[in-house]
Every structure is written in C-alpha cells, then in structure tokens.
Amino acid sequence: MQDLALMRSSPAKPASFISPAQVGGLVLVIGLLHLTASYSYLLFHTLIEIVRIVVLGGIFVLAWHSRRWSDNNFLLVIGTGSIFVAALALLHTLSYKGLNLFPGYDANLPTQLWIAVRYLEATAFLFAALSIRRRSSPYALLAGYGLLAVLTAAAIFAGRFPDCYVAGSGLTAFKINSEFVIIGLFGASLAALLARREDFTPQFLQLIVAAILFGGLSGFAFTQYVGVFDYANQVGHYLLLVSTYCLYRAMLVTGIIAPFDLLFRSLKANEAQLEAKVAERTQALRETQALNTAFLDNSPAAIYLADAAGRYTLVNRAFERFFARPASEIVGRTPFELWPAETARALDHNNRTVRETGQARLTVECVGSGTESRFFDTARFPLVASSGAIVGTGGIATDVTERRLAEERYGVIVRTSMDAFALIDADARILEVNEACCALTGYPRERLLTESITDLEAARDAAEVRAIIARVEREGAARFESVLRREDGEQRDIEVSIQCLNHITEPRFFCFVRDITERKRTMARIDYLAHHDLLTGLPNKLCLQERFARLVKGGVGGSGKLALICLDLDNFKNINDTVGHVVGDNFLCAIAGRLSAMIGSQSLCRLGGDEFLLLHGELPDQEAVACFAARLLHEIALPVNIDGHELNETISIGLALFPDDGPDFDTLYKKADTAMFQAKAAGRNTFRFFDEAMHAAALERIALVSALRGALERQELRLHYQPQIDLGSGSLIGVEALLRWERADGRMTPPGMFIPLAEDSGLIVPIGNWVLHEACRQAVRWQRPGQAPLVVAVNLSAVQFHRPDLLDVISEALTRTGLPAHCLELELTESLLIGDTEGALETLRQLKALGVKLSIDDFGTGYSSLSYLKRFTVDKLKIDQSFVRSMDTEASNAALVRTIVQMAHNLGLRTIAEGVEYESVVGALRQLQCDEAQGYHFARPMPPAAFEAWRAAREASDAPARAAAAP
CATH class of the missing domain: 3.30.450.20 (PAS domain)
Incomplete structure (x- = not known):
C-alpha cells in the first residue's frame, strides 16, 4: 500500500485518530439530531441518510479519479462500492414511511432496502480487507457492484425479496438474522484488517476499525425495534452516523489531505536539499580552489606556466624563492629576460621542444641564479586549449642538488x-x-x-x-x-x-x-647440536617424532605393528658413582652403539640421562614385538669393557603400539613411558606393554580435571614468585610467576600434574588469563621509583599463544593494572614456535609491537628450531635446568650451555639459567658470561608476602655494601 506507506512516513501526523474537538462536535451534532427526532423522526432520518449518501458519493469520486495514480486497493474497493451503497440508501430514504413517494408500499419496502444497503456495505468492507495486497480492476468492481445492486433492488420492488418488517408485529426473523449475519461480516472484515495492519498507518487503521465497530454495533440496535420510529432504530442511526464520520475521516481526510500535505512537505524538503547541495558544491569549489592554491604555494617544487611566446604566466612561491623575486617581476617575462643567455637558451629550447612535439618531457637542468647554481629534475608538459591547439607549456622543477x-x-x-x-x-x-x-x-x-x-x-x-x-x-x-x-x-x-x-x-x-659462510657453519653446528644428543651423536626426540610421522604417512602400522619403545638403564647411577662420569659417558656411548646396530640410528634417540627411545616399524605382530624386547634385554645385559672396567647393566622397557595404543606420537610416548615405569615397578630388567590396567590413572586424571575446573572460582590457585638475579651485578632484576594449586583440604597439587591437564582440557585459557592479570597487578606494587624496573616473567602456553584474542588479553591486563609493557616478559616454549612458522612470526611481531619482552623457555631440550631462531624477535633464551644443574660435573652439559650462550650473544640475545642450586654452578655460569640466573641457590618460589620479606632482607643486607661503594 504505497499511499499508506507514504502517510506512515509523515512525522507530522498526530498519534490519536480523532481530536477532542472533533468528538465534541460529533456529540453536538448528535444532540441536535436528537432534538430533530423529537420534533420529526422523518426529518431526523432523512438528514442522517443524506449525510451518509453525500459521504459515500465523495468516497466514490475520490477512489474513481485517483485510480490511475494510486495503488491503494482498499480505497478503490470501498470507493467503487460506495456509489451503489449510496444509491440503495437513497432509495431507502425516499421510500421511508411518511414521504409517500412510493404509494402502494408499506414500511416493509424501506426495511428491505435497508437490509440490501447493509449487506452490500458489509460485503464491500470484507472484500476490501481481503484484497488489500492485490490490484483490482476498477471497471470489474463497478460492474460487479452495479449488477448486485440492480438485481437486489429489482428483487425488492418485484416482491421477490424476503419480508423484513410486518406492521403490528415488527421485524421478521429474516431481518433480525440478517443483521447478525451483517455483524459477522463486519467482524470478519475487522479480523482481516488487523491481520494486515502493517499495511496501514496507525491513524488510518484506527479510523477504519472504529467505522467497522460502530457499523457492527448499529446492527444490534436495528434488531430491537418494533416500529420504524422506535428509539432502538434511532440509536442505530446514531451509531451509524458515528461509523460514517469515522469512514469520512479515514477516506476523505486521511486519503486526500494527508497525501497532499506529505507531497508539499516532500517538495519543500527537496527544495531545501537542493539548496543544501548547491551550497555544498559551492563550498567544495571554494575548497578545491583553496587546495589548488595551497598545493601550488606549498609545493617544494618550482611550478610555472608559460604561453606560446615563452612568457611566464604563472609561478608559485617556490619559483619566487629560487629567483629571489616576487611573481610580479617574473610573470610576463621570458627566460632571456631573467637568466644568463646560455641558461635561457637551454630553457627556451626545452619549452619549444615540448610545444612542437606535444609530448611531455623530463630533463635534468643546471640553472644558475646569481652566484649559485642548482640542479633540477624538470617535468615539462604542453598546455592544450579546448580546440586542441597547444597554447603554451607548464613545468614542475624539483631541486635535486642535495640528492x-x-x-x-x-x-x-x-x-x-x-x-x-x-x-x-x-x-x-x-x-x-x-x-x-x-x-x-x-x-x-x-x-x-x-x-x-x-x-x-x-x-x-x-x-x-x-x-x-x-x-x-x-x-x-x-x-x-x-x-x-x-x-x-x-x-x-x-x-x-x-x-x-x-x-x-x-x-x-x-x-x-x-x-656468511662461517656463520652458516656455526648455525649448522648449533642446529645439529640442538637436534642430536651431544654425547652419543644420536638424534633427539624431535627427529624421532618426525620419523614416526613419515612412517605413519607411508602406511607402516597398517597390517603389522609400529612399536614405540621406551627403555631406561636400571642402575646407571651406580656406574657413575663407582667408576666416574667419564667412564659412565663412554658406557652410554657403547649402549647407543649396540642399539644402533640393532635398529639403526635413525630409529633411535637419547632422551637424556640414561633413557632411550626406539621406533620399530617392521614387526608383524605383538609376539614379534615381545621377541624384539627380549632381544634388547639380552643384548644390553652383555658386559661392556670401558677403560679396563667390565660393566654390566640391565634395562627396563615400556612398549606402546600404533595404532592400538594411540593415534599419534605423543600419546604413544606417554603410554610407553607409563609402561616402562610399570616394568621398573615389576623388578626391572623386564618389559611391559601398555594395557588397560593403566585406566585407573586415566580416571584419576579425569577427577583431577573436574576439581581443577572449579579451582579458580574457589580461589584455590596461587602465584609464587622466584627471583631472577643479574650475574654481573648480583642485583634483583625480575621474578618468574609460578602457578600453585592449594586445594581446599590444604593439599598442594604439583604443577607438573595439573598444568598439562589444564592445557589438554582448555582450562589453561581462563587460568592463564588470571595468571597474567594477577602477575601484572602484583608487579605494579613492586615497582619502585628511581630504581630499575622489576620484570615479571609469565609462562605462556601453546594454547594461549595460538588463540586469536591473545593480544587483546595481554593489552587488557597491562591497561587494567597499569603495568608498563617493558616490565612484562612472556616465556614461550620452543615447541610452539615450530610448525606454523609464519603464523608464529606474525604473533611475535605483534607482541613486540606491544612492548613486552619475549623469552624462550627450556631452551635446548630437544625441540629447538634454531634454523628459525634468527627470525624470531625474542629477547632472551632460558637454558633448561637439566643442563644447568650438572654442568659443573658433566662436561657435555657445560659444552651445550657454552654453545647456547655464545649463540645467543651472537644473535644479540640475553640468557638466563634456571635450576641453579650451587655456588659452583654460579661461578661456572659467570665464566661462560651467562647474563642471568634463578634457582634454589638464590631463593625458592615464594608467595608475595614472603617475597617482599626476602627482598627487604636482601636490601638490608646489601645496604652497608652500597653505602661503602657510594662516593
């Protein structure tokens, strides 16, 4: 309903459909009509019907003459039917008792005509309500309504229409029932309108609903009178008058005045919009002119225009500055009037060439002004008139002397x-x-x-x-x-x-x-050391994991068994304690040689200490795997002669099979490791397959995860802080925030037990966010004005690192707590940086852009990606404690620490050693020029209050030394 939709957009229309003044006027009219009815009911009836006939005729005129430009189908259906309703109403009025215009007919005739009027009116309303969203043919409507009205009138005057009124008896059953049918038709019309109310403006809908309601109520009154001059008939006409008025307001006022008012207001709005556009474009033209002027006057390049005779017609301020003359002394002159003859000839030649060829030209010119000569890159272009004729040249000369x-x-x-x-x-x-x-x-x-x-x-x-x-x-x-x-x-x-x-x-x-030949050789050596065991030369765990992936991809394990074998020497510590570490190291090399001879070095790695990991992919079934394990037990148990010492050793073996025990390397390794510990528990020098008896451990894991889910809400998580010391100055430079879980019953759950569970279950995300915010909040309290900033180091898990909201979480923590970004250090494991290298690089760049520090935790544990390390924007390498703790007694670990420190310094990185427990290790680290250290030698991880007390005590003990050192 386009017309009604337009009316809906008008902001000027009131919310109420009839104003109080209109209600008052309607009441006054009804009062006057009531007085008229007291005087002459015939006059009263005639006046009311004439009003209705006039209104219905007006509605028809509106609908008929607006049919070509209006698509308001409701108005068309009601309006077309209105002329025939008015015609029947006119017959009803003229046949009313007392006028005597139809002799020979009694009061039944006007009553029959009345029922015909009511039926036609109710039918028109129902059809209009049902066809709101369709377009009806006006001529078809005219023909249909006309035929219905003529047939009905003919039936009435021919005596073929049922009686509606009997003198002395009153209304017939047909008449009364017809009124109720008409009321039902009005009710159906009302329901159809309300179902399509979104097609109307609220005001129009309210008026039409009111017209239908009052029209329906009048039907009840018209069922109650006995004589045609009864009061019930009079009340029915009052209700009908109100219905007619509402219809008048809806169709004539809302249908004519409101659209034209909207049209005029739309025209005024368009006029205002046009004026605004003119003003806007005028302002844009002024701004463009101002921009052009600003461009010319502020351009560092000298810009000019010259006519066909070579006379300058426009120069900018840069041109004036170079020539040291105002534009008034330049415009209108040729180069021969401004420059020496040789320079002028060159400039005039270049301008003339552009005019003659019609092509732009780029030249380098040496132009002298007084005693100074400058070099210019000059772009010349022809000035072309609308006729196509070349009328001059333009030029943009850039001073390139300094360049x-x-x-x-x-x-x-x-x-x-x-x-x-x-x-x-x-x-x-x-x-x-x-x-x-x-x-x-x-x-x-x-x-x-x-x-x-x-x-x-x-x-x-x-x-x-x-x-x-x-x-x-x-x-x-x-x-x-x-x-x-x-x-x-x-x-x-x-x-x-x-x-x-x-x-x-x-x-x-x-x-x-x-x-970079030497650097690449060094990097290749470092990369080799990072991917191989320094003592035995065997590949490390990462290499074995890659071989596992290749075997699985190649189809190994489909029909046969792919076994991951974890073995550990049972009493190797006794060898070290009795014959020394040198012999012990040589013994490990001999064991590695035996294992390599059995399975090949590419399927073998040393995990560290006296633990090895084997991968066997050529065994047909589990029995063959068991036979191979028994062979391992036998071969390793054979005596080995090292420097005159005949040594015997046994091993404990754990086995996990692919795909029976797991689909990936990590799962198999965990299960093989678990099975190995079962073998040790069974008395050593034996082997065990992973079996479902280990399911109890999995149940315990589930219970632990369940308890961990509520640990944060129950405030069971704590942060302890371990100091980090500068080995050069001995000063406190930072702390590492370490997560602790103190359960409600007071039990402490080791971090190594619950943190992996948190990572696997996804709980590490909310826990990690809490750790980050809490560590930043605590670090802010520990900053001291005038002193070097205290950096707090927070471990970042792989799950957190790869989340898309990582930067938002870190930024929010820094913003909420007020901690400067350079006081936060994020510790990353090497393993999370390999794989999606480009993605890791981009994340690291974004973290560095925040200003936080980055370090690689547990560096050198076998997951190193040194080929990419130079591309990662990290600040520090954290040397794993497994190398640090025994570096003063195990030469291989000391060599690896030395290599890591040298490599880090060559790349501009700092190093920190963790797990420092003895003063001898501190001395060794200082000799290797390691930058920082942390460990039990300095302090254990402590709650915040204990750390503050430790710090205060340390500062108090250092105070005399600082006072003595002060000038």
Whole structure:
C-alpha cells in the first residue's frame, strides 16, 4: 500500500485518530439530531441518510479519479462500492414511511432496502480487507457492484425479496438474522484488517476499525425495534452516523489531505536539499580552489606556466624563492629576460621542444641564479586549449642538488664499506664495485665490470636472477641468501641485500653482499647440536617424532605393528658413582652403539640421562614385538669393557603400539613411558606393554580435571614468585610467576600434574588469563621509583599463544593494572614456535609491537628450531635446568650451555639459567658470561608476602655494601 506507506512516513501526523474537538462536535451534532427526532423522526432520518449518501458519493469520486495514480486497493474497493451503497440508501430514504413517494408500499419496502444497503456495505468492507495486497480492476468492481445492486433492488420492488418488517408485529426473523449475519461480516472484515495492519498507518487503521465497530454495533440496535420510529432504530442511526464520520475521516481526510500535505512537505524538503547541495558544491569549489592554491604555494617544487611566446604566466612561491623575486617581476617575462643567455637558451629550447612535439618531457637542468647554481629534475608538459591547439607549456622543477651531493657522499661510504657492494642494471650487468667486492670475489675491479652477476652466482641460473631483479624493481627491495663462486672456484655462502634506485633513464640496483659462510657453519653446528644428543651423536626426540610421522604417512602400522619403545638403564647411577662420569659417558656411548646396530640410528634417540627411545616399524605382530624386547634385554645385559672396567647393566622397557595404543606420537610416548615405569615397578630388567590396567590413572586424571575446573572460582590457585638475579651485578632484576594449586583440604597439587591437564582440557585459557592479570597487578606494587624496573616473567602456553584474542588479553591486563609493557616478559616454549612458522612470526611481531619482552623457555631440550631462531624477535633464551644443574660435573652439559650462550650473544640475545642450586654452578655460569640466573641457590618460589620479606632482607643486607661503594 504505497499511499499508506507514504502517510506512515509523515512525522507530522498526530498519534490519536480523532481530536477532542472533533468528538465534541460529533456529540453536538448528535444532540441536535436528537432534538430533530423529537420534533420529526422523518426529518431526523432523512438528514442522517443524506449525510451518509453525500459521504459515500465523495468516497466514490475520490477512489474513481485517483485510480490511475494510486495503488491503494482498499480505497478503490470501498470507493467503487460506495456509489451503489449510496444509491440503495437513497432509495431507502425516499421510500421511508411518511414521504409517500412510493404509494402502494408499506414500511416493509424501506426495511428491505435497508437490509440490501447493509449487506452490500458489509460485503464491500470484507472484500476490501481481503484484497488489500492485490490490484483490482476498477471497471470489474463497478460492474460487479452495479449488477448486485440492480438485481437486489429489482428483487425488492418485484416482491421477490424476503419480508423484513410486518406492521403490528415488527421485524421478521429474516431481518433480525440478517443483521447478525451483517455483524459477522463486519467482524470478519475487522479480523482481516488487523491481520494486515502493517499495511496501514496507525491513524488510518484506527479510523477504519472504529467505522467497522460502530457499523457492527448499529446492527444490534436495528434488531430491537418494533416500529420504524422506535428509539432502538434511532440509536442505530446514531451509531451509524458515528461509523460514517469515522469512514469520512479515514477516506476523505486521511486519503486526500494527508497525501497532499506529505507531497508539499516532500517538495519543500527537496527544495531545501537542493539548496543544501548547491551550497555544498559551492563550498567544495571554494575548497578545491583553496587546495589548488595551497598545493601550488606549498609545493617544494618550482611550478610555472608559460604561453606560446615563452612568457611566464604563472609561478608559485617556490619559483619566487629560487629567483629571489616576487611573481610580479617574473610573470610576463621570458627566460632571456631573467637568466644568463646560455641558461635561457637551454630553457627556451626545452619549452619549444615540448610545444612542437606535444609530448611531455623530463630533463635534468643546471640553472644558475646569481652566484649559485642548482640542479633540477624538470617535468615539462604542453598546455592544450579546448580546440586542441597547444597554447603554451607548464613545468614542475624539483631541486635535486642535495640528492646529487648525497649520492656523491654515499659513493664514498660505499667505496669504504666493509661489505661488498655492486651496482648493477636490469640485465644484471655489473656497473660499479667497491674494494670489499673485489676481495670477496677474488676478481680485480676491471674484470668485474665486464662480468654479470649471473657469472658469479652458483645457486641460481640466469633466469632466476632476472626474476629476482624484476621483483625488486616492482617491490623496491629484497634480502636473500645465495652462494658466490670466487675466481679460484671456491664457493662462499652470502647474504644479499638489494635495493632498486630509480635512475634518470633506467633502474639501477644497489647490492650489498655479506660473507656468511662461517656463520652458516656455526648455525649448522648449533642446529645439529640442538637436534642430536651431544654425547652419543644420536638424534633427539624431535627427529624421532618426525620419523614416526613419515612412517605413519607411508602406511607402516597398517597390517603389522609400529612399536614405540621406551627403555631406561636400571642402575646407571651406580656406574657413575663407582667408576666416574667419564667412564659412565663412554658406557652410554657403547649402549647407543649396540642399539644402533640393532635398529639403526635413525630409529633411535637419547632422551637424556640414561633413557632411550626406539621406533620399530617392521614387526608383524605383538609376539614379534615381545621377541624384539627380549632381544634388547639380552643384548644390553652383555658386559661392556670401558677403560679396563667390565660393566654390566640391565634395562627396563615400556612398549606402546600404533595404532592400538594411540593415534599419534605423543600419546604413544606417554603410554610407553607409563609402561616402562610399570616394568621398573615389576623388578626391572623386564618389559611391559601398555594395557588397560593403566585406566585407573586415566580416571584419576579425569577427577583431577573436574576439581581443577572449579579451582579458580574457589580461589584455590596461587602465584609464587622466584627471583631472577643479574650475574654481573648480583642485583634483583625480575621474578618468574609460578602457578600453585592449594586445594581446599590444604593439599598442594604439583604443577607438573595439573598444568598439562589444564592445557589438554582448555582450562589453561581462563587460568592463564588470571595468571597474567594477577602477575601484572602484583608487579605494579613492586615497582619502585628511581630504581630499575622489576620484570615479571609469565609462562605462556601453546594454547594461549595460538588463540586469536591473545593480544587483546595481554593489552587488557597491562591497561587494567597499569603495568608498563617493558616490565612484562612472556616465556614461550620452543615447541610452539615450530610448525606454523609464519603464523608464529606474525604473533611475535605483534607482541613486540606491544612492548613486552619475549623469552624462550627450556631452551635446548630437544625441540629447538634454531634454523628459525634468527627470525624470531625474542629477547632472551632460558637454558633448561637439566643442563644447568650438572654442568659443573658433566662436561657435555657445560659444552651445550657454552654453545647456547655464545649463540645467543651472537644473535644479540640475553640468557638466563634456571635450576641453579650451587655456588659452583654460579661461578661456572659467570665464566661462560651467562647474563642471568634463578634457582634454589638464590631463593625458592615464594608467595608475595614472603617475597617482599626476602627482598627487604636482601636490601638490608646489601645496604652497608652500597653505602661503602657510594662516593
């Protein structure tokens, strides 16, 4: 209903459908009519009916003449029917008792005509309500209503219509029942309208509903009178008058006045909008002019326009500044009137060339003004009139004097650079080199200037080199590693930084080359150490895990058994205690050799200490696995002669089978480890398969997870803080926040028991968030003005690291607590950085952008990804306590710690050793130049209050030393 929808949008319409003044007027009219009825009921009846006839006729006129432009189907249906309702009502009025216009007919005739009027009116309302959303044909409606009215009137005057009134008896049953049927039709119309009320404005709907209700109520009154002049008949006409008035308000006022009012207001709004657009565009034009003026006046480039005779017609302020004259002394003059003859001829020639060719031109010019000469990059362009004729030239001259001087200075820097430098073109031809480049390649400068980069490249062919140059030309710069072939044939690993320089005629490329051969050898060695056991040379756990993945991917374990075997020497400590660590280390190497001979070194790793892990993928069934385990027991139990000592040792073996015991490496390892401990518990020197008897441990795990779920709400979680000491100054520089779980009954659950469960169950997310906020809150309290900041280190699990809201959580913790970002250090495990390297890199970059510090926890435990370490923006490496605790007694651990410290320092990273328990270890760490340390030697992890007391006591004990050191 488009018209009604438009009316709904009008904000000026009142919420009520009839004002108090209109109600008062209606009451006054009814009162006057009542007085008229007292005087002459015939006059009363005639007046009311004439009013209804006029209103119905007006509705028809409105509906008929608006049918072409209005799609208000409700108005069309009601309006078309109104003319025939009015016609029957006119017959009813003229036939009323007392007028005597139809002699021979009694009071039954007007009553029959009345019932016909009521039926036609109720039918029109019902049809209009049901066809709101359809478009009816006006001519079909006119024909239908007309036919119905004519047939009904003909039946009445022919005596074929049922009697409705009998003199002396009153209303017939047909008449009374018809009134109730009509009331039902009005009720159905009302229900249909309310079901489609969203198609009407509230005011229109209220008026139509009121018209239907009062029309229906009048039907009850018209069932009660006996004589045509009865009071019930009079009340029915009053109700009918109110219904007619509501219909008048809905159709004539709401249907005509409101749309035209909306139309005029829409026109005014459009006019105001048009005026606003004109004002807006005028303002935009002013702003554009102002921007153009601002651009010209504030441009550092000298801009000018000149006519066909070479006279300047416009110059900007930069042009004025260079010439040291105002525009009034420049405009209207030619170059010959402003510059020396030689300069003027060159400028005029360039302008004339642009005018003659009609093509823009870029030139480099040396222009003198007084005693000073400047170099300009000048872009000239023709000025073309609307007719297409060239009427002058324009130019934008950029002062490049400083750039040329800078290029000269840069050339000096390049020539004296320690890194090799080469200037090349787009075809990779060498245009210039420095002395370092000659030294690196072994070629003299004269020879290099005849060569191409492809002649020196050993890792890429000519097509690949050209592709790199093309990419640099598009992107501006690149850095990559490659291999250089020297004159003597030696190949060197190099790192190349290449940058594109937009030269005047064609691109040039600056190449800085650094020899990284030794660095790569060092990194390869470190990477080997990180992936292999230093003592035995066996692969570490990560390598074995990768081999497991390859075997599973290759289909091993489908028909046969893929066994993960965990074995541990039963009494190795006795060997170390009796014959010493050197012999013990040699014994471990001998055991590793025996195992390698049995299964191959690629399927074997040393986990650390006296524990080994084997992977066997060629066993047909579990019996074969058991036979292999028995063979292991036998082979290892054979005596070994080490430096004159005949040593015997037994092992305990745990076995887990794929896929029976688990679908992945970690699951199998856990189950094999559990089975190994069962073998030790069974008396050692035996083997055990993982079985369902271990299900009890799983049940305990479930119970622990259930208790852990409510630990945070029950406030059972605590943070203890372990100090971190600077080994150089001995000062307190930070603390590590360590999570503790003190259950309601006072029992302490070890972190190693519940933290892995929290990570597996997802509880680490809310717990980790709480730890982060609590540690930051506590750290804020411990900051002291005038002293170095106290950094709090918080462990970040892999689950937290890979969550998309990690940055928001950390930012919120810092913001809420007020802790400066540089006072928060996040400890990351090596394992979470491998795999999705690019994703980890992006997360680390975003964390660094927040300003927090990053460290890698438990570094060197076998999950190292040193090939990527230089790409990770971390600040510190935390050396695992398994290397630190015995580094003063185990040479291999000391060597690994030394390697990690040297590697970290080469990469610009700090190191911290954890698990420091003895002063001898502190001394060894200082000798290795380790930066920081923490451990029981300094202090155990403590609650906040205990830490504050420890700190106060430490400061009190250090006070005399500080006082003595003060000047």
